[in-house]
Amino acid sequence: MKLQEYTESKYNFEECMKCTICTAYCPVLQVNPLYPGPKQAGPDGERLRLKDPFFFNYALKYCLNCKRCEVACPSGVKVADLIQSARIRYDHSKPKLRDRILASTDFMGSLARPFAPMVNGVTKMGVTKAVLDGTMKIDKNRTFPKYSGRSFEAWLKRQAPAQAAFPEQVAYYHGCYVNYNYPQLGKDLVKVLNALGVGVQLLDKEKCCGIAMITNGMSQQATRHARHNVAVIGAAAAKGLKVVTTSSTCTLTLRDEYPGLLGVENQVVRDSLLMATRFIYEKLEKGAQLRFRPDFHKRIAYHTPCHLEKLGWGIFSEKLLRMIPGVEFTMLDSNCCGIAGTYGFKKENYAASQAIGAPLFEQIRNVNPDVVACDCETCKWQIEMSTQYPVANPISILAEALE
């Protein structure tokens, strides 16, 4: 009876029925002819690679790891996991300095933050950009995320006594972006949760989730981060705390990529970690109340980040935004914005990255909203740079709409 179960491989590649549906949904295939596409790079290639690693194709590095192929596959093949795991298994080339720098988001953040105004100034300058473009192959057309002068962690530590006074507590995995680039999102979360009677704590020294390391060929470093994060999230869970997040990519990495790609067991994470939008929605559903400003009015277009679509939790962001009185809500079509973390920063990917995002940018211009809502920090950079529309996390919009 169990024969079929026992013969199933980790990424299900033998379930592929060669229907080609995944190829219709891969954003890279639409713009980059060098990329073999999900079917070829995933299940078809796997069959060959298992025979002989010689068949590993270095063009797999063009995969964005957006997971759209997996979401579309009717047979449950883990196409993107197959591709990323093949890169981990077979690509032993050393990552370039540039990739190592782009991947080390927390290290970069802790270095850059004390000099924030200077770094921001320098990365804005044409000369610096030209140098980065020429020597590092970081595309000069990119606008860089700004570094904030004070980290979110430092801010929240000062609030600790006030936060501890709330009857209910959660821990917050804020990620590098909130800590170094945009503490305001973390502050917004604290405001909303406090309004629900929930205090916010830090974890015992979280590390970067490591997704950029995984996609830049640094899986060993990523595995060390994974073990550390599972341990600190486990410690919070042991104290009975839920752990909330505001970044869809960190969440997907912590929940799915750790066991899926790095082989790090993480049941405790799966049981205790959730997007803050889901946490808030579930509280409201159980009867908690938020009081909104009567004069709030916004036309919001919502973009579901690829990784949130994969998690399947976009529904909570959507429902929360629709719940705010005075919001006119438009759901944007399911499209990739093209940046995919560090991918779009690389000179060789810049053109592809912008071409992938073009249909999304066009739709945003047509809808002409007051603000684009989205739960991903890199989507925010990409959309703001490419459309001039402001982008805000649903949590920040909630915070703004509160009385």
Add this chain to the structure above:
Amino acid sequence: MKFNTVIIGGGLCGLTCGIALQKAGRSTAIISTGQNALHFFSGSFESLTEAPARMADLFGEAGIRLHYREGVRLMPLGTFRPAALSLEDISFFPKPKIGEKALIVSFKRYHDFFAAFLADGLEKQGVACRIEWLDLPELEQLEKSPSEMRSVQIARTMDRIWEKVVGEIRALVQDEDIIILPQVFGLKDTSVPIRIRESLPAQVVFVGTLPPSVPGIRTQMLLKRRYELLGGTYLTGDEATDAHVHEGRVHSIVTKNLDNHFLEADNFVLASGGFFSKGLKSNPFHIFEPVFGLDVEQAENRSDWYHPQFMHDQPYMAYGVKTDAALHALREGAPMQNLYAAGSVLGATRPEFGSGAGLAVRSALAVVDQILKTEAE
């Protein structure tokens, strides 16, 4: 989370059902793991000759125009089938001799369109055929990865350059009265196939390619967009794994992504498709419905499930979930009060709804009527 109706399966059946219910002011969610049979859609709704009440409106409002005329339509291998209600891409003819001379145009190094078979089939009917292959620099990009020179990728390019391509085709036409093209036009814009027809000097016929189907994906996109515009919640890539059932009523369903956040509803519709979509599954002993464990029509002995000749009609293709007259799904012989089954998951258990896409649409609308009627009572 609570809805009026939760629909399992986001193919033609689930979307039709969802749109009709949203239009009637009900809150719905569709949950769908992976894409569906519309990605293989020929453009014709088998077993329908006219649009059932409301279908024309419902599709028209989504930007999908349908038509039908008695006669035949040309199939990808050069054979003919009786006409069926179709997207406007599809042409009908009074008889298989569709003209005097046909020009068949395809693209160099594109292998998913069978020009030679088409010519063969048409010549048997007395239609003289000429095949031309366009060599387009715009497709060179795609050729770098020959395994991906597929209908959808070509269609994306055609959305940009179709006017230029039409110009090249026009230059090829001699005295043909028929021009046959692969269905790679109008992925995003429904009007393109029609505009191509208007700009060429002979009757243009679009014929199916190997999957994915361009008109099928367009139909899926338009229906989904319409559904979301009406306020429906489409949970892409999630899977119903289990259900909470109490005394013949479904209280909520469990999904893979939402784990302990259950989806509650007054009504549930199972539109999970047939074997292809895993709405039905089998093991060596049984054919079963995996979410609710519903009763499935089937022969007792496995050896009776199939016919040893591959091309013969296969009995298992007719198997499906059993229902009562009002399409309530049966479990252990008893109808579930608020769970309906519709679309391919029914197999051929309800011949009055037809088969194929006709079954999907008709049974979806019948379920909607039943839900609204039960509510009114």
